[in-house]
Amino acid sequence: VLRVEPEILRDYVAAGAVQLAFHHVLDHGAASQTAHLAAECAGSQAPLAFWRMHDLLFERQDQLWQANVDAVAPMADELGLDAAAFRTCMADPATEAKVTRMDQERRDRGVRLRPTFDIGGRLVEGAIPYETFRTVLAEAQQ
Amino acid sequence: MKTKCVRSAGWALPLLLGALLLAACAGPAATEQAAAEPTAPPATVASLPTTAVLSAAPTSGAAAPEILAATPTVPPTEPSPAAEAEIAAPAPADWVNTAFVDGDYFVRGNPAAPIRLVDFSDFL
Numbered sequence: 001v002l003r004v005e006p007e008i009l010r011d012y013v014a015a016g017a018v019q020l021a022f023h024h025v026l027d028h029g030a031a032s033q034t035a036h037l038a039a040e041c042a043g044s045q046a047p048l049a050f051w052r053m054h055d056l057l058f059e060r061q062d063q064l065w066q067a068n069v070d071a072v073a074p075m076a077d078e079l080g081l082d083a084a085a086f087r088t089c090m091a092d093p094a095t096e097a098k099v100t101r102m103d104q105e106r107r108d109r110g111v112r113l114r115p116t117f118d119i120g121g122r123l124v125e126g127a128i129p130y131e132t133f134r135t136v137l138a139e140a141q142q
Numbered sequence: 143m144k145t146k147c148v149r150s151a152g153w154a155l156p157l158l159l160g161a162l163l164l165a166a167c168a169g170p171a172a173t174e175q176a177a178a179e180p181t182a183p184p185a186t187v188a189s190l191p192t193t194a195v196l197s198a199a200p201t202s203g204a205a206a207p208e209i210l211a212a213t214p215t216v217p218p219t220e221p222s223p224a225a226e227a228e229i230a231a232p233a234p235a236d237w238v239n240t241a242f243v244d245g246d247y248f249v250r251g252n253p254a255a256p257i258r259l260v261d262f263s264d265f266l
Contacts, residue, residue, distance in 0.1 A: 119257065
């Protein structure tokens with residue numbers, strides 16, 4: 001959704017018509033897990049911080065291959081999060097269990113392609129253009 | 143002697159009559175003026191603004207409640223159209239910067255939005 005997210009935020013989320021949620025997909029082992037843990041641990045301090053971290057992680061994908069907390073801790077600092085709480089959360093087995101469980105849930109649901117979108121209960125696969133989003137959202141609004 | 147008395151009464155009688163006439167005319171006029179003066183301000187208590195009544199109220203405890211009870215309450219002032227507009231139209235919510243937790247999800251946007259878009263994705 002990254003490519004068209006600005007348009008969706010501007011045209012639908014800002015108007016209060018659509019809300020966004022993010023489902024963890026772990027396709028790259030430890031590197032993926034570290035990134036998703038970072039988003040969860042930001043969110044554990046403030047729900048909006050999840051989305052701030054979400055945006056930073058997509059912007060800095062090239063830094064995520066290190067697959068350790070030192071790669072994402074500076075992002076938490078940048079967002080003004082509690083550094084000690086962030087590291088504690090990153091090491092918490094409960095956080096890892098959550099992202100792993102969510103990844104398994106999408107597999108069980110048959111979500112294989114990335115990205116996949118659930119728009120009002122309808123699964124839409126692939127990196128679709130914004131015009132397609134508009135059409136699907138218009139259908140969902142009816 | 144009798145002649146002297148009649149003579150002196152002759153000039154004193156008109157004086158006496160004049161004095162009686164003046165007294166008769168002046169008395170009723172003064173009484174009317176006194177009756178026209180109000181003994182108490184009848185309608186001013188009801189028409190005075192609250193602050194004036196309170197400042198004029200006696201300090202004795204017994205009389206004060208009676209005066210306050212008779213004091214008309216000042217009706218609340220009507221809000222101006224601009225004030226009503228402010229109440230009726232709150233600032234629009236910043237849904238882009240609104241987030242909340244719903245189950246496993248951190249959700250961004252209006253909690254009452256009719257459509258949820260879930261992005262299944264990896265950061266890498």
